[in-house]
Amino acid sequence: MTTVYDFTVEKTNGSEQLLKDFEGKTLLIVNTASKCGLTDQFKELQELYDNYKDQGLEILGFPCGQFNNQEFDNIEETTEFCQVNYGVSFPMFGKIDVNGQNEHPLYTHLKSAKGGLLSSDIKWNFTKFLVDKNGQVVERYAPTTKPSKIEKDIVKQLG
Template identity: 85%
Template sequence: MTTVYDFTVKKTDGSEQSLKDYEGKPLLIVNTASKCGLTDQFKELQEIYEKYKDKEFVILGFPCGQFNNQEFDNIEETTEFCQLNYGVTFPMYGKIDVNGKNEDPLFSYLKSAKGGLLSKDIKWNFTKFLIDKNGQVVERYAPTTKPSKIEKDITKQL
């Protein structure tokens, strides 16, 4: 059976990281964008990360510019923006595509595990996937679902 731990992702420096490094930890995987109307969600994501990181909970951010090109071209600008404006300390990864022929394999898996309301495609920035300690997708949340609204689901996975 496939789990998120079977995937390797690109870090911001271009090197690869196996998600096996997070084995046994609940995760929230989010496609992010720095210049989006929903960008203020970084604040709540960081607050939740701070609150539960000592309980092995991790948020993984994946910048994406597929929706109105609302992400910086340069990943250094993205990480600097997130750190300076929202104090982001949870792991951020290299810029990816979440839909289409160049979509990241991790997001292909996430979408196949939990489709959206009308289709499997990701509709916008800040779509969130909650992953249990076994690497299985528990839930998918719409871009407009504020992180604070899913905190109770996160605590069930701790």
């Protein structure tokens, strides 16, 4: 059975990151955008990370410009924006596509594990996937679902 641990992603410096390195942790995987009306979610994501990282939570941010091109072209601009404006210290990765011909295989897996309302496509920035300690996708949250509203689900997964 495929899990999120079977995938490799690109770090912001271009090197590869095995998601297997996060094995045994609860993951919240989010497609992000720096110039989106929902960008203030970075604040709540960072608060969750600060509150639960020592208990095994990892938040993995994947910048994506597929929705009205609301992400910087340059990944350095993205990481600087997130750190300066929101104090983001959780892992951010290289810019990816979450839908379509060039979608990242991780997102193909996430969407097949937890489809959306009318289709499995990601509809907008800040769609969130909660992954248990075994690498299985347990829940998908809409872009407008604030991170603070899923805290109880995260706590449950942390055990």
